[in-house]
Amino acid sequence: MPWFCGSKAGGWILDKCSYGKSIREGNTVFESKHPDCVGLFCFDHSSNHGAYAGDALVVSRMNLGPGGKDVPKMKAGWFTVNGIRVNQVRVNENGDPKGIKAVLQERGEWRDNLRLDCVTCPEGSSTCCGRKILGSQPDFKAQQSVLTEIVLRRGHT
Numbered sequence: 001m002p003w004f005c006g007s008k009a010g011g012w013i014l015d016k017c018s019y020g021k022s023i024r025e026g027n028t029v030f031e032s033k034h035p036d037c038v039g040l041f042c043f044d045h046s047s048n049h050g051a052y053a054g055d056a057l058v059v060s061r062m063n064l065g066p067g068g069k070d071v072p073k074m075k076a077g078w079f080t081v082n083g084i085r086v087n088q089v090r091v092n093e094n095g096d097p098k099g100i101k102a103v104l105q106e107r108g109e110w111r112d113n114l115r116l117d118c119v120t121c122p123e124g125s126s127t128c129c130g131r132k133i134l135g136s137q138p139d140f141k142a143q144q145s146v147l148t149e150i151v152l153r154r155g156h157t
């Protein structure tokens with residue numbers, strides 16, 4: 001049975017504070033009305049629905065070097081070496097966010113003269129610059145929006 005939500009339909013799917021405290025604490029309207037159900041959530045293309053969590057693996061938030069103004073501390077990522085998964089923390093020994101160069105060096109993906117990014121990356125390239133290489137890594141590619149993370153974490157789809 002469809003359950004319509006939104007500000008014009010009488011409520012919000014995940015409470016009135018879509019990305020806020022109420023979601024993280026589990027006070028969702030859907031779950032209170034249908035406690036034993038798994039929801040299938042569909043969202044429109046509002047830019048708010050594609051927002052990432054503060055600690056998400058988003059390469060555009062990173063600098064080439066460590067730290068920097070407004071650079072967030074990201075959650076741990078991972079990569080594989082000979083089929084073995086290696087977790088990778090995203091802060092260095094000083095507690096600063098690692099830069100793209102350090103992250104790629106640890107993964108064996110950095111090469112001399114690699115630039116941070118291109119003015120315009122070649123169509124389809126995943127190796128032209130640091131941002132493209134890191135953004136093509138499985139952990140970065142698997143990064144979901146905060147809304148999708150919440151829905152999936154709560155057992156819905």
Ligand SMILES: [Zn+2]
Pocket residue numbers: 117118120121122128129132
């Ligand atoms: Zn590029």
